[in-house]
Amino acid sequence: MRVPLLDLEPEYREVEAEVLEAVRDVVGSRRFILGPRVEELEERIAQYCGCSYAVAVSSGTDALLLSLMALGVGPGDFVVTTPFTFFATAGAIARTGARPLFVDIEAESYNMDPQALKRLVHDMDGERKTRIKAVVPVHLYGRCADMDAIAEVTESLDIGLVEDAAQAIGAEYRGSQGRTRRAGALGNLGCFSFYPTKNLGGAGEGGMVTTDDHELYERLRILRNHGDVSRYHHEYIGGNFRMDAFQGAVLLVKMKYLERWIRKRRAHAALYERLIADRGVARVRTPDHGPGRHVYHQFVVDAGEARDALRAYLSEGGVGTEIYYPIPLHLQPCFSYLGYGPKDFPVAERAAKSTLAVPMYPGLVHDQISYVVDLMAKFFEERHHEKK
Ligand SMILES: Cc1ncc(COP(=O)(O)O)c(C=O)c1O
Structure with missing residues (x-):
């Protein structure tokens, strides 16, 4: 018997007819970047995660980079994450010019150890501590990190909490108060990947950032499109982090499943x-x-x-x-x-x-x-x- 690590065949057999129709509609619309399907996907993902806003982007990596940019992370800053994750988590931190600081993981969950995070912060002198601008826990393999314990630290320092939820769409976290929330609604910003092999995978590259913060939402949208506040007026240096319409259409179909x-x-x-x-x-x-x-x-x-x-x-x-x-x-x-x-x-x-x-x-x-x-x-x- 052959058992591949991953087989997309059965999944696509289920959705193929609908996906092809959705793709044909995009071609017919002649609207290939962002547009109504992408906006609908943003609404659906925000609702699914229990967040006020979602911003569709070009990949999970870009979701992380854009989130850190929206928090104003840059050279001289520190951002804490785990060393046991896909490269993109730390790669995005380094690309802002900030310095990644690692803390170890828990043996049972493989996720960031909140006690290790507390120790790192505790052992830092005051000046260095003020340089920590964000913490990026990863919900590795689809299991949420211990977000209450991590949020205690980010709240005490008044810094950003960015979830790397690339592998965890639909994952739920039951916190110490017994309240259950979904990945993407557990920090200030939630980052998802729609890489084809993910639980919700596109037919190409794609990602999403979720947030409840209106100001961050506005900043994400502006930075996604070269910091353009109105046509050809650039107040910030952003990038091209836009999602294409094919991914919006395909992901909307697959969302139902x-x-x-x-x-x-x-x-x-x-x-x-x-x-x-x-x-x-x-x-x-x-x-x-x-x-x-x-x-x-x-x-x-x-x-x-x-x-x-x-x-x-x-x-x-x-x-x-x-x-x-x-x-x-x-x-x-x-x-x-x-x-x-x-x-x-x-x-x-x-x-x-x-x-x-x-x-x-x-x-x-x-x-x-x-x-x-x-x-x-x-x-x-x-x-x-x-x-x-
Ligand atoms: C934990 C983690 N972070 C970030 C990413 C980056 O996502 P993407 O491949 O969509 O850029 C991935 C997926 O590959 C991932 O598994």
């Missing part, structure tokens, strides 16, 4: 968990759900030091896997100027060596999941016998 697809992902995650427990694959740790709703953009297991051998074994058996992410960002060559080194963030460094994403997409079927878990069980059995 999003909740169903999330339910399927969650059912697949529950099945993986049950089968892994039933077959006694005790050496594999399944993801911690956390409070709220995990949307399983990825289903990432922890296989300890057996990770690479397990990955090779699954690959031989026709199962696709991936490592998100093999090199923590503080150890990337392009960030050597920040002066971090090995052992600075041990939890992230360990996760980079022990975690493995296994197949996860709505169109997976029971037999495929069962096959993946059977292979895992066989791998550990054989290893056990070899060691005897």
Whole structure:
């Protein structure tokens, strides 16, 4: 049996006719950038996330960059994030001219550790502390970071809180007060990616920024279009961060299916968990759900030091896997100027060596999941016998 890490085929089979019609409408309208479909998508996403406003942009990376620009982040500033994320999170910070500061992650959630954030801030002298302009937690794999604890810090410093929700559309966070809110409504600005492989994926590049703050909303819209306040009057230096109309049209169609697809992902995650427990694959740790709703953009297991051998074994058996992410960002060559080194963030460094994403997409079927878990069980059995 072959089980790819991701297969967009079943998803597109469901929506193809509607998508093609929506694309044809855009061609017929001759309106290719922004426009009514994109505006409708902005309204739908704002409503879905429980926010007042949403601004459609050209990618998740641009959503992050634009958000930081709207907060006025620039050279000399510090922005705190996690080293265990996709490159774009820290890349966007560095591109504003600010300096990324990393804090370690929690071992269970792989998300920013609020205690580590508190320690970083506590240990900084007054002058340096005033240079922190924002914190960017990441809702990695589709599980929300501990936003209440992180917001305590950003509120006490009166600085921006930008969610990197690129992997987490529809994820929910149940805070300490028992209130449940969706990703994108948990900070000052929420950043989403519609990269084709995401839970809500376009047919090209796309992203979105959500906010409840009217002033930030206005600034986002102006900066999205070269800082143009009225035609050819540029009060700020922005960029071209506009979404194209095809993505608006395709995403509006796919939006209708999003909740169903999330339910399927969650059912697949529950099945993986049950089968892994039933077959006694005790050496594999399944993801911690956390409070709220995990949307399983990825289903990432922890296989300890057996990770690479397990990955090779699954690959031989026709199962696709991936490592998100093999090199923590503080150890990337392009960030050597920040002066971090090995052992600075041990939890992230360990996760980079022990975690493995296994197949996860709505169109997976029971037999495929069962096959993946059977292979895992066989791998550990054989290893056990070899060691005897
Ligand atoms: C955590 C995270 N942040 C940012 C991005 C950037 O999004 P995009 O690829 O749409 O630029 C991605 C996705 O690739 C991501 O996974």
